[in-house]
Amino acid sequence: xxxxxxxxxxxxxxxxxxxxxxxxxxxxxxxxxxxxxxxxxxxxxxxxxxxxxxxxxxxxxxxxxxxxxxxxxxxxx
Numbered sequence: 461x462x463x464x465x466x467x468x469x470x471x472x473x474x475x476x477x478x479x480x481x482x483x484x485x486x487x488x489x490x491x492x493x494x495x496x497x498x499x500x501x502x503x504x505x506x507x508x509x510x511x512x513x514x515x516x517x518x519x520x521x522x523x524x525x526x527x528x529x530x531x532x533x534x535x536x537x
Contacts, residue, residue, distance in 0.1 A: 466504050471512040478505040 461477065469477065481502045484490055490498065521533040 461501055463504060466501070466508055469505075469508065471509060471516075474505050474508050474512070478502060478509065481505065 466474065466477075481498050485495060485498055485502070524532050524534055526532055
C-alpha cells in the first residue's frame with residue numbers, strides 16, 4: 461500500500477490494516493524485502509492513526525451542567 465492509499469484510509473481501516481501487517485510480520489513467513497516494506501507501511505499506518513486520534517481528541521468536549529440548568533462546553537484535558 462503506498463502513502464497516498466494510506467492517507468485516504470479511515471481510522472478503522474488503517475487500524476485493521478496495521479493489525480494485518482503485524483500478523484504478517486509476526487508469522488515469520490515473509491521474505492526480508494517484503495518484511496521491510498511491511499514495516500515501513502506499518503510506521504505510516506501508526507502515524508496516520510495517531511494523527512487521527514490527536515484530531516479527535518482536540519474535538520472532544522466535556523458538557524457541564526451549570527447550577528442554573530444551562531449546558532456549557534469545556535475542552536477535555
